[in-house]
Amino acid sequence: MKVSDLNSDLVKTIKDIIVNSRRNVIRNINHTLIAAYWQIGKEIVTKENTKNIDNKSSRQLILALSKQLTNELGKGFSRSNLFNMRKFYLEYPNVQALSGQLNWSHICELLIIENKEKRSFYEKEIINSNWSIRELKRQVNSSLYERLLLSQGKPNKKKVYELSKKGQLLSKPEDVIKNPYVFEFLGISENKPVLEKDLERKLIKHIEDFLLELGKGFMFVGSQQRITINNTHYFVDMVFYNKILKCYILIELKTTKLKITDAGQLNTYINYYKTEINDSNDNSPIGIILCADKDEITAEYILSGLENNVFASKFTYILPNKEKLIEEVENVIKKEN
Numbered sequence: 268m269k270v271s272d273l274n275s276d277l278v279k280t281i282k283d284i285i286v287n288s289r290r291n292v293i294r295n296i297n298h299t300l301i302a303a304y305w306q307i308g309k310e311i312v313t314k315e316n317t318k319n320i321d322n323k324s325s326r327q328l329i330l331a332l333s334k335q336l337t338n339e340l341g342k343g344f345s346r347s348n349l350f351n352m353r354k355f356y357l358e359y360p361n362v363q364a365l366s367g368q369l370n371w372s373h374i375c376e377l378l379i380i381e382n383k384e385k386r387s388f389y390e391k392e393i394i395n396s397n398w399s400i401r402e403l404k405r406q407v408n409s410s411l412y413e414r415l416l417l418s419q420g421k422p423n424k425k426k427v428y429e430l431s432k433k434g435q436l437l438s439k440p441e442d443v444i445k446n447p448y449v450f451e452f453l454g455i456s457e458n459k460p461v462l463e464k465d466l467e468r469k470l471i472k473h474i475e476d477f478l479l480e481l482g483k484g485f486m487f488v489g490s491q492q493r494i495t496i497n498n499t500h501y502f503v504d505m506v507f508y509n510k511i512l513k514c515y516i517l518i519e520l521k522t523t524k525l526k527i528t529d530a531g532q533l534n535t536y537i538n539y540y541k542t543e544i545n546d547s548n549d550n551s552p553i554g555i556i557l558c559a560d561k562d563e564i565t566a567e568y569i570l571s572g573l574e575n576n577v578f579a580s581k582f583t584y585i586l587p588n589k590e591k592l593i594e595e596v597e598n599v600i601k602k603e604n
Contacts, residue, residue, distance in 0.1 A: 297370050301362065304371060308356030311349065329353070333543060346543050347497055351375050369393060372400040375498035376407070385412045471505055471520060474557070484511035494539050503536050514550040515540050520557050529556055 311332075315325055329349045336344035355374060359365060365374075373393055380386040389412065393403055471490050478485045488506040495501075505518040517540065519533050533554045540552040 294367050298367060300371055301365065301369070301374065304352045305356055305359070305362040307349070308352035308354070311353045312356055330542070334546075342493075345495055347495065348375075351378055351498070354378050366390075366394045368397065370400070372498060373398075373403060376400060376403055379497065380407070388412050474505065474518065474520070478507060484509045485516075486510065488515070494536065494543075496535070496539065501532075501536070512550060512553070513548065515544065515552040516555065517552055518555045518557065 311329065314320070315328070320328060330346050333344050333346045333349055336349075351374075355378060358378060359374075369377075369390070377386050377390055380389065389403065389407060392398060392406070392411075396402075398406070475487055475490070479487060486508045488508055490505050491502045492506045493500055493502050503517050504520045507516040507518070508514070509516055517533065517536050519529065519536075533556055537552045537554045545552070
């Protein structure tokens with residue numbers, strides 16, 4: 268036998284060993300994370316029962332708990348995630364019965380489904396078909412369960428089921444370790460999404476330098492700051508904190524003309540920061556959208572109808588005026604053309 272053939276066999280054997288080892292490590296991490304989150308949910312419910320806490324008080328308890336745990340332990344303890352832990356304990360009283368193929372993202376998505384039979388169906392399909400979280404969301408959004416129920420006769424159901432398999436995303440061991448919840452649980456830095464366009468990267472860097480050069484209390488928190496709402500992850504392009512204003516400043520950069528959806532997006536981010544990130548002595552966050560198209564650049568401080576409008580107008584001597592921000596963005600775009 269040739270040396271090359273021997274090496275080929277050896278490489279395959281070693282690759283199999285490594286892949287299986289990685290799967291075992293990830294399975295153990297996942298099992299530990301799920302058990303810990305179930306235990307946290309149990310502790311919350313036990314406290315509520317012991318103190319006879321009603322639903323309104325429970326929401327206040329979880330919000331305060333979220334702020335303190337985030338401050339002391341880091342990410343992973345948002346209000347929505349703690350609510351999911353609580354619901355996880357209530358909906359799955361026997362955590363040991365859960366399959367090792369379910370990760371926390373799967374469970375959070377399943378908890379959104381109130382119908383127990385429907386939830387059980389998708390739970391089994393995750394296991395049987397080895398669905399990734401993206402595939403699970405795709406199947407739920409395509410109403411696979413309802414379509415199967417409405418299909419008359421086994422042949423039709425089989426056809427619907429076969430069609431559902433198109434576009435399936437096969438999961439790898441690496442898919443699990445990329446899960447933000449795993450990063451948070453292990454206390455390691457998450458890989459932030461890479462922006463696709465050079466222009467967006469340069470805009471972020473330029474606006475960061477521009478605002479920091481202004482002085483006047485600006486501190487750069489970071490770019491692509493992740494927030495998680497109901498098991499869906501979103502990213503704020505840039506976040507600053509201003510010591511004089513005592514508030515977060517959220518900036519969204521768009522390389523297209525301003526769209527209605529952009530306003531709703533930033534409004535959501537502002538509400539999230541106001542509820543889950545702000546400390547008691549922080550003022551309401553300020554939102555800025557910087558948009559550009561081929562002919563013009565539009566910048567909007569806050570959005571019409573938000574209470575932050577009044578707040579922003581009082582402090583224009585600290586925030587750069589709209590025209591100056593537009594000018595800075597325009598300078599970057601002109602250099603690229």
